[in-house]
Structure formats: C-alpha cells, structure tokens
Amino acid sequence: KAGVTQTPRYLIKTRGQQVTLSCSPISGHRSVSWYQQTPGQGLQFLFEYFSETQRNKGNFPGRFSGRQFSNSRSEMNVSTLELGDSALYLCASSSWTSQAGELFFGEGSRLTVL
Amino acid sequence: AQRVTQPEKLLSVFKGAPVELKCNYSYSGSPELFWYVQYSRQRLQLLLRHISRESIKGFTADLNKGETSFHLKKPFAQEEDSAMYYCALRYGNKLVFGAGTILRVKS
Numbered sequence: 001k002a003g004v005t006q007t008p009r010y011l012i013k014t015r016g017q018q019v020t021l022s023c024s025p026i027s028g029h030r031s032v033s034w035y036q037q038t039p040g041q042g043l044q045f046l047f048e049y050f051s052e053t054q055r056n057k058g059n060f061p062g063r064f065s066g067r068q069f070s071n072s073r074s075e076m077n078v079s080t081l082e083l084g085d086s087a088l089y090l091c092a093s094s095s096w097t098s099q100a101g102e103l104f105f106g107e108g109s110r111l112t113v114l
Numbered sequence: 115a116q117r118v119t120q121p122e123k124l125l126s127v128f129k130g131a132p133v134e135l136k137c138n139y140s141y142s143g144s145p146e147l148f149w150y151v152q153y154s155r156q157r158l159q160l161l162l163r164h165i166s167r168e169s170i171k172g173f174t175a176d177l178n179k180g181e182t183s184f185h186l187k188k189p190f191a192q193e194e195d196s197a198m199y200y201c202a203l204r205y206g207n208k209l210v211f212g213a214g215t216i217l218r219v220k221s
Binding site: 003004031033035041042043045048050055056058090092102103104105106107108 | 148150157158159160163200206207208209210211212213214
C-alpha cells in the first residue's frame, strides 16, 4: 500500500505570493489532516477534511485554506505569504475507526518564504 | 482547553541508561493518548497508543489519570532510539501534539 504522498517536497516563495500544496492519502483513507511544523511551535493543527467536508479547523488566519476532492486527495493554499509561514507542512491521512485514530504522515512540503 | 505539555526540549542519556520522556495533558473527557516518533530523515510515525497497552521497541507508556500524565519509558536506551518524540492527545477527529522532546542517546 502506497504511503501518503505530498508534492512539492520543497519550494521557495517570496512574501506576498501564494502557494498550493498537494496531498494524496493512503488508498481507502477518507480523512486528511494538515499540520504546520516549526522548530519553535512544534506541530500545529491546520484543518481536517473528511469526504470533501472540513470538519475541524485550527487557529490559523483565513490566509490558510484547504479543500478535499472526491478521490480524497487534498490541497492546502496559503495566500499573501509572510516570512513566518516558512515551515514544514505535513499532511496525514487516517481511517479514524473507533479502534484506530492513527495518523499516517507524509514526508512534508518544506516552504521557505523570502 | 486541550493541551499537551512536554517539559523537556532535549533529553540526553548514555546508552544503556533508563529513559523517561515526560508528557502531561489537559483534557476534561476520557483521554486517548499516543506517542509519535520521528527518526532522522524519516516521516513522523506512531510509536504506541495507550489503549493498546503495548510495548514497542522496548518503550512503554502508562496513562495516569490522577497525575494527567502519559510518560514514555524505556529501561535501557539504545543509540537507535535517538529521535524526536511527540506526545499527542486525540480530540475528536484531530490530534493535539506537544512541542516534542529530542532524545539523544550517547555512546
């Protein structure tokens, strides 16, 4: 079974630009979550999608948005980039069965904002 | 509010020494807790979950509701245990992570 795949792996943007990151979950997983990982803040929850619906949202500004497609693939978008948005963005998929709750993470997309 | 606290940013021990990575949580309901690990140049992955009461790679963690803790322990550290460890609390359909603890096992 293929793992969670994220693209692109690395990208460099300048302030004010926007970026779109993509995530393909494990086959059969309908839940996709996004996290921002930074050395200072650790893992911060961005949002979670299930069957194309956003079920949970973290405490990030509206510049951060996402969506999920019918095939469970997900994208997140950050508009008007700021220097502080530089981070590793992790996508995770899950089946969220009652006995599981395990997240399967991708390798991440490392965003650098100059 | 739901919160996970890992008080140590870095824990450095010698090979063969016992290890205890601390985790405290704040949650009003019945908690479901996990330990995730990230080895160098590898993706974040589940190490163990409290409901399974399992031992993985020699690590165990016991939920102490009185102290609201879920400390990760291993009696004898190995060099390959060096990694970043995150404690996480399930809240609905999301996980709330602690800030993480870097474990360095010295030879």
